Amino acid sequence: MIAFPNAKINLGLNIVSKRPDGFHNLETCFYPVKIFDSLEILHSDLFEFTHSGLESSSGEDNLVIKAHRAMQKKYGIGQVKIHLHKAIPMGAGLGGGSSDAAFTVKLLNELFQLGLSTHEMEDIVAPIGSDCPFFINNKPVIGKEKGNVFSPINLSLDGYFGLLIFPPFGVSTKEAYSKVTPKAPLYPVQEVIGEDIAQWKNKLHNDFEDSVFEIYPMLNDIKEKLYSSGAIYACMSGSGSTMFGIFTNKDQLHSVSLSGCTSFSFSF
DSSP: OOOOOOEEEEEEEEOOOOOOOOOOEEEEEEEEEEEEEEEEEEESOOOOEEESSSOOOOSSTTTHHHHHHHHHHHHHHOOOEEEEOOOOOTTTOOOHHHHHHHHHHHHHHHTTTTOOOHHHHHHHTOOOOOTTHHHHHHHHEEEETTTTEEEEEOOOOTEEEEEEESSSOOOOOHHHHHEEEOOOOOHHHHHHHHHGGHHHHHHHBTTOOOOOHHHHHHHHHHHHHHTTOOOSSEEEEETSSOEEEEEEEEEEGGGGOOOOEEEEEEEE
């Protein structure tokens, strides 16, 4: 069985407060985008995990393996052969690893005919990563608390075009949080998302940009380039290094060129 785990972007991200458990309360909008890994799972006598494409761990810290272990522990499923082809970069803020874990659970549910509900699959992946449950339902939502409490949102970017810019480095979650200062948002994400997209530029902010841009000024340069090339909204995705722009005209995407960076264009 084969599936194609997709990436996500964050439309705004407010770091609201520090939690007693050491995590942070945040608010953001998760939106799925059309850049994919490839995941194949087959029945097997012995467990086997292989990978190709971009760099990916083959050890027990790989989220695909963690997802299989969780399913095996809870539902007693049999052994499988898994192959993961990575196209979504690690440390990019696109949720590639989380998506791989969620799609592993969905494939295993189908392969072993478990009949699990969406909620049951979300419960399985929640301990693996805060944004893993998003990829089970895989529709636009407002994420709150640790980013794992979802509210459905009526949002469609159909008709717009997106451009992802990958710089030649990633940003770890620990690094992104190292200088962040939690604060009550001036403009709550859910309110701004409901406004015309032309208003997002001045109101929909990713708080990680304040700290990460100090460490990696190249990211600010990329954001400025996206806007100067015609983007109506540009932002850093999550806590990673990917910058993205939303455009009304597909031809504008070709004017964005940055030395040392990789770009990926798509339609929403």
